[in-house]
Amino acid sequence: MSIKIPFNALRPTDDAARVDAAIRRVVESGWFVLGPEVEAFEREFAAACGTSHAVSVGTGTDAIALIFRGLGIGAGDEVITTPLSAAYSALAIMMAGARPVFVDLDPDRLTIDPARIASAITPRTKAILPVHLYGQAADMDPILAIARQHGLAVVEDCAQAVLTTCTGRPVGTMGVAGAFSFYPTKNLGALGDGGAIATNDAALAARIVRLRNGGQSKRYHHDEFGVNTRLDELQAAILRERLAFLPHWTSQRRTLAAAYRRGLAGAPVTVPAEFDAGHVYHLFPVLTAERDRFQQHMRAHGVETLVHYPIPIPNQPALASETPARCPLADRICDELVSLPMYPSLTIEQVHHVTAAVQAFAPAQAPRA
Ligand SMILES: *Cc1c(COP(=O)(O)O)cnc(C)c1O
Secondary structure, eight states: OOOSBOSOOOSOOTTHHHHHHHHHHHHHHTOOBSSHHHHHHHHHHHHHHTOSEEEEESOHHHHHHHHHHHTTOOTTOEEEEOSSSOTHHHHHHHHTTOEEEEOOBOTTTOSBOGGGTGGGOOTTEEEEEOBOGGGOOOOHHHHHHHHHHHTOEEEEEOTTOTTOEETTEETTSSSSEEEEEOOTTSSSOOSSOOEEEEESOHHHHHHHHHHTBTTEEETTEEOSOOOBOOOBHHHHHHHHHHHHHHHHHHHHHHHHHHHHHHHTTTOSSBOOOOOOTTOOOSOEEEEOTTHHHHHHHHHHTTBOOBOSOSSOGGGSGGGTTSOOOOOHHHHHHHHHEEEEOOOTTOOHHHHHHHHHHHHTOOOSSOOOO
16 A cells, blocks of 8 residues: 555645745845854744744754863763654764764663663763653653752753753753753754754853854954854744744644544554643654564555664764664664654544554564553
């Protein structure tokens, strides 16, 4: 069967007219980098995040790396993070010159296990980078308590979590700063790359404003080693329009997730529980010990699935020279994860088609309880 339900749908939908108008506005303005759209987006994004400052950059990876650089965390320092994320989380730590140290997962929540963090702390540890994965916050209260006890900075990877809250608090406001990505597949996506830092620390924001623009304090005065990573005016204008749609899109994602949960009751896959009502459902993963067969079965029913993520970050060859890490829970979970379609324009009828296909899957082994 051909694909009837694609994994994602990235073409503009209910926002198409606003996106077209935003593009036209910028093209006609003749101002393309660090202009009024970026300034307005940064104000509006900070307000949406509940922070006093937002600084836009070229990618989510740069956002993470520049927070560490802005905090003076780099060579010789260690940052504790999760083995289950886009590898960019750890690559960004390395871009800042620091070393990622991996702590295994809470196997139910699928985010870093706070109970395992203390034993990974060394005199070189400077920060913890929890990742708010799939749209759900990491278990922040114990993470913040450990960080306070040991004098560590908490930097939040919010790349999958615009508008996510953790027991009512917005992500990016609990630690010193949050890093966001506007890569097209994210829950607030641009029509290209983009990222931002949200923080209540005015001095950190000011330093990142310099670091993203060549380290300039004023034009042609490069006071420190900065990089060139900026959100362009076109993407900022598009994101301003889309930010206005995001609360509605988020409630659509939550409705779809509830339909998935109802339709998957008793299904031969494990559905991760919702730990926090502030989950924004960037992705909807399930687990099965027979992933290859499951994906083939779903494809035969016209449903496209993807894996987030097939390889724990510490097992990536690019990380081979970093701290060797044993994360057996992440090893097992990365073999079992598979994501079902999840996007605001998905219909309830399509969710019913997907859940019926999942229910028709006949595993060779009984699923784990
Ligand atoms: C996408 C993503 C990143 C990287 O963001 P880019 O904008 O692609 O650089 C980092 N961390 C997580 C958890 C992500 O999902």
